[in-house]
Amino acid sequence: MxxxxxxxGADTFWGGRIIQALEADPTMEVILGLGTKSPSVHxxxxxxxxxxxxxxxxxxxxxxxxxxxxxxxFLVVDSTLVGARALHEINVxxxxxxxxxxxxxSSPVRHVVVKSSTLVYGSSEKDPNTFTEDMTRSAPARTRVxxxxxxxxxxxxxxxxxxxxxxxxxxxxxxxxxTDIVTPISKNLSRRLCPxxxxxxxxxxxxxxxxxxxxxxxxxxxxxxGLFNAAGAGRLPWSEVVSICGSRLLPLPPINPRRAIAxxxxxxxxxxxxxxxxxxxxxxxxxxxxxxxxxxxFRYTSAGAVQSFIRALxxxxxxxxxxxxxxxxxxxxxxxxxxxxxxxxx
Amino acid sequence: MAPMPTRREVATKQRPTTDIVPLRIPSxxxxxxxxxxxxxxxxxxxxxxxxxxxxxLYEPIYSKWFxxxxxxxxxxxxxxxALLVANHAGAIPSDAPVIMHGVEKELGxxxxxxxxxxxxxxxVVGTLWARTGGVSAKPENAYRILHDQRQLAxxxxxxxxxxxxxxxxxxxxxxxxxxxxxxxxMRAGVPVIPIAVMGSEEAMPIVxxxxxxxxxxxxxxxxxxxxLLLFGPLGIPIPFPAKFKLRVLDPVTFDVPPDQERYSxxxxxxxxxxxxxxxxxxxxxxxxxxxxxxxx
Numbered sequence: 001m002x003x004x005x006x007x008x009g010a011d012t013f014w015g016g017r018i019i020q021a022l023e024a025d026p027t028m029e030v031i032l033g034l035g036t037k038s039p040s041v042h043x044x045x046x047x048x049x050x051x052x053x054x055x056x057x058x059x060x061x062x063x064x065x066x067x068x069x070x071x072x073x074f075l076v077v078d079s080t081l082v083g084a085r086a087l088h089e090i091n092v093x094x095x096x097x098x099x100x101x102x103x104x105x106s107s108p109v110r111h112v113v114v115k116s117s118t119l120v121y122g123s124s125e126k127d128p129n130t131f132t133e134d135m136t137r138s139a140p141a142r143t144r145v146x147x148x149x150x151x152x153x154x155x156x157x158x159x160x161x162x163x164x165x166x167x168x169x170x171x172x173x174x175x176x177x178x179t180d181i182v183t184p185i186s187k188n189l190s191r192r193l194c195p196x197x198x199x200x201x202x203x204x205x206x207x208x209x210x211x212x213x214x215x216x217x218x219x220x221x222x223x224x225x226g227l228f229n230a231a232g233a234g235r236l237p238w239s240e241v242v243s244i245c246g247s248r249l250l251p252l253p254p255i256n257p258r259r260a261i262a263x264x265x266x267x268x269x270x271x272x273x274x275x276x277x278x279x280x281x282x283x284x285x286x287x288x289x290x291x292x293x294x295x296x297x298f299r300y301t302s303a304g305a306v307q308s309f310i311r312a313l314x315x316x317x318x319x320x321x322x323x324x325x326x327x328x329x330x331x332x333x334x335x336x337x338x339x340x341x342x343x344x345x346x
Numbered sequence: 347m348a349p350m351p352t353r354r355e356v357a358t359k360q361r362p363t364t365d366i367v368p369l370r371i372p373s374x375x376x377x378x379x380x381x382x383x384x385x386x387x388x389x390x391x392x393x394x395x396x397x398x399x400x401x402x403l404y405e406p407i408y409s410k411w412f413x414x415x416x417x418x419x420x421x422x423x424x425x426x427x428a429l430l431v432a433n434h435a436g437a438i439p440s441d442a443p444v445i446m447h448g449v450e451k452e453l454g455x456x457x458x459x460x461x462x463x464x465x466x467x468x469x470v471v472g473t474l475w476a477r478t479g480g481v482s483a484k485p486e487n488a489y490r491i492l493h494d495q496r497q498l499a500x501x502x503x504x505x506x507x508x509x510x511x512x513x514x515x516x517x518x519x520x521x522x523x524x525x526x527x528x529x530x531x532m533r534a535g536v537p538v539i540p541i542a543v544m545g546s547e548e549a550m551p552i553v554x555x556x557x558x559x560x561x562x563x564x565x566x567x568x569x570x571x572x573x574l575l576l577f578g579p580l581g582i583p584i585p586f587p588a589k590f591k592l593r594v595l596d597p598v599t600f601d602v603p604p605d606q607e608r609y610s611x612x613x614x615x616x617x618x619x620x621x622x623x624x625x626x627x628x629x630x631x632x633x634x635x636x637x638x639x640x641x642x
Contacts, residue, residue: 125466128486129390135486198471203391235389244382280468285389307382330577 002029004108004233005220006067008055008098009074010048011035014115014180014212018073019046021217030215032065033057033076044333055094059101061107070102071109074150077117079145079273080184088293091148092155095290099159102166113220114156114192115212118172118229120149121244123202123278132287133172133227143274169219174231174286175279177305178209179312184271190313195261195270195280196238198251205237208308218296228294229286236281245310254281263288267295382487385637390458391476395455408447411587412440412545415642418594419452427492427536428597430457430500431527432543433519433625434508436550437569440585441543445500446479448592458491460500462506464566469503475541485530493534503527503618510567513551517544517633525611525618528600532614535604537597540621542628548639584597589642593628 005022010033022028023044031046033039034055040046057302061067066171076082076090084238095114102109103169112288121131153170159304160168175185188194207230215230242249248271252260264270302310336342387393408414422428430449432441446457461481466472481487483501491499502508507520531538552569560568573581598621602609636642 123464125482126484128484129481130486130490130492132486197469199471199473201473203387203389235387236383237385237387237391240383243384301383303383310382327455335558 002027003069004032004065004067005071006032006034006062006065007046007073008034008094009072010046011037011039012074014073016041016043017037017209017213018071018216019043019186020047021213024073025217025221027221030065030067032067034061043286047166055101055187059098062101063108064259067107067114068108070098070109070222071113071115071216072089072098073115073216075116075149077119077145077149078183079275080271081142082207082302084144085264087144087148091145091152095155099155103159103281107154109166111169111220111223112156112159113169113216114153115216116153116156116170116172118148118174118205118231118284119167119275120153120172120285121284122146123282123284124281127282127284130287131229133290143278145275167223167225168245169224169330170180170227171219172227172229172286173212173215173216174205174207174229174284174302176209176212177214177309179308181209184273184276186309187246187271189242189247191269192247193250193270194242194245194247195257195272196242196249196251197277197280198254199256200236200254200281201237201239201281202281203285204238204241204276204279204283204302205231205235205285206302206305207231207298208305209237209319211298211300211305214299215291215296217287220296224294226290226294227289229288230291230298231288232298232300232305233288234302235283235285236302236306238283241306244306245313284337352398360441368397387477389626390479390481392479393477396474396477397479400641401450404443404447405451406542408444409450410588411511411585412444412549413591413642414444414450414592416446416452416592416594421594421597422453422455422498422539423537424447424453424455424596425496427496427534429488429527429531429534429536429538430498430541430622431538431625432516432541432592433546433629434502434504435511435516435543435546436509436585437550437552437571437573438504438550438583438585439509439546440549440590441546442500442502444546444590445541445543445592449498457502458497460499460501461510462463462566474635477563485526485533488527488530489534492530493538501527503622506566510555510569512555513547513553513572516547516551517629521623522618522622528614528617528621529609531619532600532602532609533604533606537599538621539597540595540625540628542593542595542625542632543590544592544629544632544636545588545639548588549585551586588639591632591636591642593632595624595628 005028007015007019010019016039019031019033022031023046033046033048076087096281102112122137122139124139141150156170258272261270265272385394443461446459451455459480461480463482465475466482488499491497503522504520505523551572554570555574556568
């Protein structure tokens with residue numbers, strides 16, 4: 001029997017990408033996308049359901065559709081996207097309601113996949129060079145997004161303890177770079193000057209966006225339980241990332257760097273969310289052996305992700321547009337599906 | 347937040363179809379692209395270029411200024427992980443670079459010098475320290491170096507208590523922390539190799555300390571050194587040309603299985619204290635044989 005999958009955040013970049021990836025897998029019999037606004041991409045066969053971000057209707061949907069898998073991609077890891085209040089609502093309250101629906105007595109859900117971030121490890125001078133999945137952060141979470149992610153992961157952990165029969169997969173992704181994703185880091189890297197903190201040249205690790213989608217698809221398809229770091233192999237000093245991208249370092253004072261460019265941040269010339277400051281000081285590295293031992297292969301190294309990003313950026317600059325790597329011709333598909341002129345093989 | 351009306355909206359109406367091949371541009375496999383790396387900085391933040399340059403700059407200090415002499419270098423294994431531990435002294439301790447440079451020069455093996463994470467918070471210094479082979483002294487880092495990568499790591503179990511002591515307390519080894527280094531060696535399954543260092547105390551003796559200033563500046567300690575009093579600001583980075591002698595002691599192995607969750611705390615403390623007392627005795631023995639601070 002095929003799998004019945006529900007994907008949250010279907011209207012976001014990640015939800016859309018993951019639904020598209022799952023659609024290509026014929027064993028995924030039913031794919032439902034849940035989102036707060038209309039999705040920006042067309043889906044071939046996934047159905048879209050609009051819900052508020054607290055998922056108040058979720059338990060009804062789960063029961064009615066008998067989904068056996070929930071892929072929770074809707075955790076906000078970029079604090080510039082939403083306000084403090086919404087961030088808490090989405091990450092904490094949303095996850096809480098989602099897991100409550102998935103864990104109800106009559107729930108058909110047997111597998112929960114959660115897309116989290118290595119932000120839960122933070123960035124501190126006391127950090128080990130490389131975090132494995134069993135390590136905890138060295139300093140308490142101070143930024144909003146880190147706090148909400150830590151809290152959301154706590155809920156996932158509790159859910160896993162309370163529902164031993166349900167497979168729970170939690171993936172922590174490093175900072176993402178790639179052909180299409182837009183993040184504060186990618187915005188900074190695409191400008192002439194890129195903020196850094198004077199005297200600090202931290203090692204950063206990236207994961208390419210395709211590898212993010214593939215990793216989520218992999219654990220979903222193979223039903224692999226556990227907590228996994230996901231990041232490209234190797235690390236680069238921030239200065240090197242900036243040079244590869246053809247940008248220049250703008251060193252900010254080590255004390256209160258954010259304040260030094262606050263007016264420029266206000267004008268939108270630089271991105272400097274709170275969670276970026278720690279990264280630009282101390283960097284972050286994670287061990288991904290657990291995921292690769294489970295059979296996953298990353299296509300890109302950290303440097304490869306940077307390369308993928310800058311190549312796409314050069315193409316955008318050169319051609320003035322974003323070429324689609326994935327393309328769905330809605331009208332043509334409708335024609336194929338519904339026209340009587342199309343001859344279906346018996 | 348007010349709940350929105352629970353409005354279900356089905357955006358697409360078609361049934362899932364598998365009998366129609368959808369129009370899909372196959373997701374392109376990544377084209378082989380050239381490696382974009384511009385530097386050789388590795389996952390520890392070390393750069394072989396920077397390290398080669400640092401070795402070149404340090405070599406005259408090592409062989410002409412300190413005139414370093416080793417004894418028992420053959421006890422350091424040429425293969426596999428081992429934890430080097432040494433006594434620590436001198437306001438800005440010269441023992442760390444002397445051991446790191448010396449072992450690499452004589453045995454061709456890099457040494458990962460482990461220092462307090464405080465280093466990382468200092469702009470420029472922290473970055474240079476990492477590029478030239480320094481790592482912050484975390485058990486997780488030591489385990490990775492010793493066990494996973496089978497390299498040599500150097501720790502000073504006295505921590506900042508060693509270099510912050512006054513000249514009147516010279517060659518009196520401080521408490522060996524909480525024995526963390528023994529536990530890490532046990533967990534990683536590697537021997538501990540004690541190294542007794544003579545000369546670091548006289549290279550930069552501390553006359554007195556200014557705790558209030560240290561606190562105000564956020565430093566672990568603020569030493570007023572003889573170098574500073576004699577040469578002014580120039581004395582801050584320049585050590586006296588004391589004769590350095592180092593004696594490598596027999597490797598200490600622990601008859602316990604590696605990778606255990608916990609190790610007997612009393613055993614750990616006993617071993618740490620035993621290593622401390624061997625080092626202390628060796629340092630005294632070297633002092634007994636020393637004729638001159640400057641010529642050995």
